[in-house]
Amino acid sequence: MRIDVVTIFPGYLAPLREALLGRAIDAGLISVAVHDLRTWTHDVHQAVDDAPYGGGPGMVMRPQVWGEALDAVVGDVPSGEAPPRLIVPTPAGRPFTQAMAHEYAAESRLVFACGRYEGIDQRVIDDAATWMPVDEVSIGDYVLVGGEVAVLAIVEAVARLLPGVLGNPASAEQDSFSDGLLEGPAYTRPETWRGRAVPDVLRSGNHGAIARWRRDRALERTAARRPDLLAALPPTALDRADRAL
Numbered sequence: 001m002r003i004d005v006v007t008i009f010p011g012y013l014a015p016l017r018e019a020l021l022g023r024a025i026d027a028g029l030i031s032v033a034v035h036d037l038r039t040w041t042h043d044v045h046q047a048v049d050d051a052p053y054g055g056g057p058g059m060v061m062r063p064q065v066w067g068e069a070l071d072a073v074v075g076d077v078p079s080g081e082a083p084p085r086l087i088v089p090t091p092a093g094r095p096f097t098q099a100m101a102h103e104y105a106a107e108s109r110l111v112f113a114c115g116r117y118e119g120i121d122q123r124v125i126d127d128a129a130t131w132m133p134v135d136e137v138s139i140g141d142y143v144l145v146g147g148e149v150a151v152l153a154i155v156e157a158v159a160r161l162l163p164g165v166l167g168n169p170a171s172a173e174q175d176s177f178s179d180g181l182l183e184g185p186a187y188t189r190p191e192t193w194r195g196r197a198v199p200d201v202l203r204s205g206n207h208g209a210i211a212r213w214r215r216d217r218a219l220e221r222t223a224a225r226r227p228d229l230l231a232a233l234p235p236t237a238l239d240r241a242d243r244a245l
């Protein structure tokens with residue numbers, strides 16, 4: 001997968017080259033190019049923003065600069081080749097979900113546009129949508145200062161789903177949300193720590209009982225913390241034992 005990120009703060013994306021993602025880049029599983037939006041300014045001040053039409057607080061990012069940047073970064077899409085998906089993090093975006101992470105993991109190329117200030121002139125999004133799929137997404141019901149942190153989260157959620165990135169593919173298959181539920185509690189050695197013992201069932205070697213216990217804990221946690229996820233499960237998702245909980 002090829003990933004391009006356009007931002008006025010390239011240094012914010014440095015964590016993409018660390019740890020698991022850094023190893024995936026070194027292994028050639030993903031390529032990441034970070035572009036400084038100011039490359040496409042033509043004035044001495046390298047201005048990327050201007051006052052909003054209609055008044056109001058803050059500044060809006062200029063369409064000319066973004067238009068040239070996306071033209072250059074996306075480049076000419078060879079005929080017959082699918083254009084990349086443009087992802088624009090914004091508080092006004094569609095909530096980013098694990099299902100979307102799987103959708104994005106199937107793409108060969110993603111381009112991220114990181115907004116700052118009050119966001120990017122809407123015409124940039126509208127123009128881009130005439131020649132590539134554009135998703136405006138939010139990583140949560142809170143407002144960040146810019147799109148860069150959201151890009152780090154989205155890229156990590158997507159890249160870990162790519163073949164070869166996670167050491168143990170089963171980890172992705174048993175993710176929270178993979179079966180629509182939150183993961184339950186996890187334990188490792190020692191057996192007792194500060195007077196707290198690991199649940200006996202997890203040391204029983206009885207794989208059926210362990211699976212049942214883990215499912216029950218996941219159902220309990222989901223019911224307590226995300227009842228919306230439980231309500232969204234298809235009726236067939238819960239078996240008789242689940243319902244007996």
Ligand SMILES: COc1ccc2nc(C(=O)O)sc2c1
Nearest residue numbers: 090115116138139144146147
């Ligand atoms: C101006 O660019 C922004 C500002 C806030 C913000 N908050 C996001 C979120 O997903 O919460 S994405 C994003 C982009």
